[in-house]
Amino acid sequence: MRIAHDHTSLSVADLDKQRAFYAHALGLNQVEEEFAMPEAGVRSTILRSADGMKLELVERTGSAAQSFADPYEGAGTQGYFHWAVQVDDLTTVFDHVLGAGATVVSPPAGAVQPGARFAYVHDPEGNLLELIQPAAQ
Numbered sequence: 001m002r003i004a005h006d007h008t009s010l011s012v013a014d015l016d017k018q019r020a021f022y023a024h025a026l027g028l029n030q031v032e033e034e035f036a037m038p039e040a041g042v043r044s045t046i047l048r049s050a051d052g053m054k055l056e057l058v059e060r061t062g063s064a065a066q067s068f069a070d071p072y073e074g075a076g077t078q079g080y081f082h083w084a085v086q087v088d089d090l091t092t093v094f095d096h097v098l099g100a101g102a103t104v105v106s107p108p109a110g111a112v113q114p115g116a117r118f119a120y121v122h123d124p125e126g127n128l129l130e131l132i133q134p135a136a137q
Contacts, residue, residue, distance in 0.1 A: 007046060007054035008083050013125055015043050015059035021124050022047055025100035026085065028055050053085070067126035070105060074128055082120070082128035090117045090133035097121055102129065 012018040023029040028047035032054060035044045041061030048054045066081075068074035074081030087093040090108050098104065098121065105120035105128065115135030123129055 007056050009056040009058060010083070010127060011063055012057050012059050012127075013063060013065065015045065015057055018057050018123065018125060019045060019047065021101050022055055022057070025097040025102060025123075026053070026055075028053065055083075065126065067122075068128055071120055071128060071130070082130050084130035084132055086132050086134060088133065090119060090131055093131055094119050094121070097129070097131070 010018070027049045030048040030050070031045055032048045033044075033046040036042065042058065044056060044058040046054055046056045066077075068077075068081055071082060094108055101124045102121040105122055108117050108119040108131075110116070111118045111132065113135055117133045119131045121129050121131065
């Protein structure tokens with residue numbers, strides 16, 4: 001049996017603004033799929049990076065925002081509360097996503113695994129994103 005990650009889905013308030021952010025911040029600029037169901041107030045798109053990472057953005061009229069001040073607060077609510085992506089240069093990617101419109105939650109720091117580093121940011125709508133640089137091999 002083979003099991004592999006396909007994509008992560010994120011509910012957003014403004015599909016167009018979030019699409020622009022994730023294209024600029026993480027290189028998710030290839031549109032794999034678009035879907036609309038106007039009668040339900042739903043629009044969605046699946047974005048893909050050149051190396052195959054995929055993120056689905058779903059906009060639904062009247063959706064309610066959820067926001068966590070820090071990663072530990074999010075753990076107090078059951079369900080998914082952040083998306084983690086692996087990066088090869090944490091400092092460069094951290095600065096880049098901030099330049100694209102993200103805000104700092106926690107700056108780059110050492111991770112539990114020796115030699116690894118991580119940081120947390122909020123995207124423009126307050127969704128929590130973790131950036132992880134693994135230890136050098």
